[in-house]
Ligand code: CTP
């Protein structure tokens with residue numbers, strides 16, 4: 199952390215219990231290698247360095263060994279078994295936290311987590327029940343109707359929403375418990391909205407991309423030159 203101000207205490211939930219079907223990796227994508235370590239390890243290390251306590255990680259049923267291998271040598275995290283949907287996994291992880299004032303909920307599939315996003319979210323929580331990182335939509339948008347353009351969508355009111363998302367622990371736990379389970383929530387802010395809560399927006403970060411498809415694992419290294427070719 200660059201800021202001299204200490205961060206307020208916070209818990210972290212990392213959801214890593216998905217199957218990663220679209221990524222088509224030999225292992226669920228959160229356990230695949232990305233830029234020299236497992237996808238999961240990247241954000242867990244960032245949370246531990248930022249002082250998150252506890253760090254609760256939802257893993258697939260029978261996924262404990264893969265998670266422990268991925269996190270080998272790290273200390274200060276707890277594993278729980280996730281559920282059939284992302285929101286089930288979040289709820290199980292939230293319920294494993296004994297007490298916390300603030301909690302950040304994060305997709306393991308977004309390994310590159312800039313610490314300054316954590317700082318922004320925690321600062322925003324001083325005046326809000328929830329805070330989420332968002333990015334503007336820069337491309338123009340059209341509505342698809344059988345491959346034909348059936349109208350343009352208004353992009354200036356739309357935002358791309360990322361994780362981690364920050365909440366007052368008690369409020370998000372209550373909202374998740376009240377969630378009527380069949381619908382896919384998409385993210386935790388939706389769960390809070392459904393319970394009547396609202397969230398503040400903070401600037402997101404392009405690095406927080408969610409690894410989703412096989413091609414996301416193909417170009418992994420930042421650009422490099424052959425040894426001896428640089429000055
Ligand atoms: N996740 C989870 N429990 C589930 C489903 C998803 O913890 N039952 C987690 C994933 O591990 C991931 C995050 O939620 O870190 C975002 O989900 P997504 O990108 O959709 O991952 P998967 O569901 O694993 O991938 P896919 O949809 O391609 O199968």
Ligand code: MG
Pocket residue numbers: 216
């Ligand atoms: Mg999924």
